[in-house]
Every structure is written in C-alpha cells, then in structure tokens.
Amino acid sequence: MPVKDKTIYPPYWKQFSEFIRFTRAEGYCEDCGIPNGFRRENGAVVVLTVAHLDHEGGPCECLVTLGKKCAKPSHVAALCQKCHNTLDAPARRINAAATLAAKLDGQRGLLKLAGGAR
Ligand SMILES: [Zn+2]
Numbered sequence: 564m565p566v567k568d569k570t571i572y573p574p575y576w577k578q579f580s581e582f583i584r585f586t587r588a589e590g591y592c593e594d595c596g597i598p599n600g601f602r603r604e605n606g607a608v609v610v611l612t613v614a615h616l617d618h619e620g621g622p623c624e625c626l627v628t629l630g631k632k633c634a635k636p637s638h639v640a641a642l643c644q645k646c647h648n649t650l651d652a653p654a655r656r657i658n659a660a661a662t663l664a665a666k667l668d669g670q671r672g673l674l675k676l677a678g679g680a681r
C-alpha cells in the first residue's frame with residue numbers, strides 16, 4: 564500500500580492540479596458535478612482535489628511502474644472529497660476507477676482536438 568508522500572509528486576504538481584481542477588473541469592467535480600466551494604447541507608464546503616486513477620481498473624500505473632505520481636491529464640480526475648473517498652474505498656475502488664476512466668475518455672475527445680491531452 565503506497566503511502567501518500569509529497570516527494571512522489573512532480574515539482575509542477577500545483578500548477579498541474581490547478582489546470583485540471585479549474586481549466587479542464589471548470590471548477591466542477593468530474594464525477595458528480597458539484598461545484599468547488601459549494602456548501603453542503605451539513606455545512607461542509609466542497610474542495611476539489613486531483614485524484615490519480617491508479618486503482619485497479621484505472622488507467623494510471625505510474626506509481627507502480629515509475630515510483631512517482633504522474634502529471635498526465637488522462638490519468639487523473641478532479642473530484643470532490645466525497646467522490647475521492649468513494650474512489651479510495653476498498654470495496655468500490657475497482658468499479659469506481661473504471662467507470663470514471665470511461666467517463667473521462669468521452670471528455671478527452673475534446674481535449675485531444677485542443678491538443679491538451681496525451
Ligand atoms: Zn463529486
């Protein structure tokens with residue numbers, strides 16, 4: 564089980580993360596569509612995070628093959644805490660990562676036209 568460690572993130576992670584969350588996803592969770600900064604009924608404020616789809620069934624194997632978290636747009640999703648937790652929940656991770664990857668594949672067609680994704 565890999566430990567979350569800042570040193571395995573690329574040095575330009577911050578910029579990459581902002582690009583994914585606010586340019587590609589336009590500030591909305593790429594899974595459930597909730598906007599960044601939205602206040603839920605329980606008072607919790609939505610903060611988007613960038614999740615690697617490196618779970619079983621997901622496209623990103625960089626942590627395993629390279630020992631690092633990558634900065635590839637096609638390997639990540641901008642997610643709210645709730646969806647990120649769902650993705651990380653052991654019981655649901657295989658399905659969630661695969662579903663999300665398929666969903667993002669559709670959006671990627673547009674990015675490819677713009678020359679953004681690889
Ligand atoms: Zn969400």
Ligand SMILES: [Zn+2]
Binds near residue numbers: 623633634635
């Ligand atoms: Zn990757």
